[in-house]
Structure formats: structure tokens, C-alpha cells
Amino acid sequence: MFGFFKKKKAPEQVSEVPYILAIADCISHSNPAVHADLEQCLNEREAYAAQFAERFEERGIDAAACDADTLCWIAMVDELETVHNLIGVDGSSELEDFLWAVSQLNGGEKLDFSGLDLSEDEDVF
Structure with a gap:
């Protein structure tokens, strides 16, 4: 059926995971350690979550129950913080x-933040 009553497909959910590595590489200037750890997180989430379980526990996150996107975003933040590219x-x-x-x-x-109103x-x- 054409026109107004044609049933539309729901948009597919696009994972943010592929972008995380590109963002981290950009911020860390392609730091090999950051890249390797995030690749592990992207490709072997369970192993990464087990290896860095303490980090996730400190944040109050159950890594095993986390969806892939959330786990990888948090991993990116932790990895960038570890190499001092993020505070x-x-x-x-x-x-x-x-x-x-x-x-x-x-x-x-x-x-120089003199132009800002910082109280x-x-x-x-």
C-alpha cells in the first residue's frame, strides 16, 4: 500500500560503541594503552569488566548488568582519566x-578566567 497509510518501520537503534574508540583516540592522541584497553572493552566486554571490576564497583556500577554502550562510555572515561587526558x-x-x-x-x-563570573x-x- 502506498501513501499515507503505509506502515513504517521503526528506526533501528544505532549503537554508540563504534564511536567511542574514535573519540578516545582523538582525545588521547591515539594513546596505544587507551586504544588497546577500549578495543578489549568493545570486543571482549566480559573480560574487560572482570579485569576492571574494582573501577566499576567504585562507581556503584554492576558491569555485568550494564548494556554495551553504557559500559564502553564509562570505560572510555576511566581510560582517559587514567592517562590524564580527562579529569x-x-x-x-x-x-x-x-x-x-x-x-x-x-x-x-x-x-586566565578573569572574563568569567566565577564566584x-x-x-x-
Whole structure:
């Protein structure tokens, strides 16, 4: 049947997993250790989850129950954090800690944030 009443197929869910390795390579400048660990996560999730079970437990994540996309995104964050290409902060971070973390991503060089309204009394956001 053509036209308005034609039944449409539901869009297929596209996994984000293939993009994770490309993103991590870009951020880490193709660090071989990051690449190898994430390839293991992509191709051998159960082995990766077992090898890094403590990391997932620290985050309160049951790696065995995690879907592939979530597990690989978290693995990417952990791998990038391990090689100092990413620093984890959140909205409860003190301004001084946040500014230090951002400077570490810039090789430890102090950055000029004088154009921003950063208050010691407000959240980092």
C-alpha cells in the first residue's frame, strides 16, 4: 500500500560503541594503552569488566548488568582519566579544585578566567 497509510518501520537503534574508540583516540592522541584497553572493552566486554571490576564497583556500577554502550562510555572515561587526558569534576567541586583540574588539562599552566563570573559562593556550573 502506498501513501499515507503505509506502515513504517521503526528506526533501528544505532549503537554508540563504534564511536567511542574514535573519540578516545582523538582525545588521547591515539594513546596505544587507551586504544588497546577500549578495543578489549568493545570486543571482549566480559573480560574487560572482570579485569576492571574494582573501577566499576567504585562507581556503584554492576558491569555485568550494564548494556554495551553504557559500559564502553564509562570505560572510555576511566581510560582517559587514567592517562590524564580527562579529569572528573562535578557541580559540587570547589571552585579552586575545578580551576586546578582545568589547568591540569592544559599542561598545568594557569589559565586566565578573569572574563568569567566565577564566584566562590556558587556552584561550579
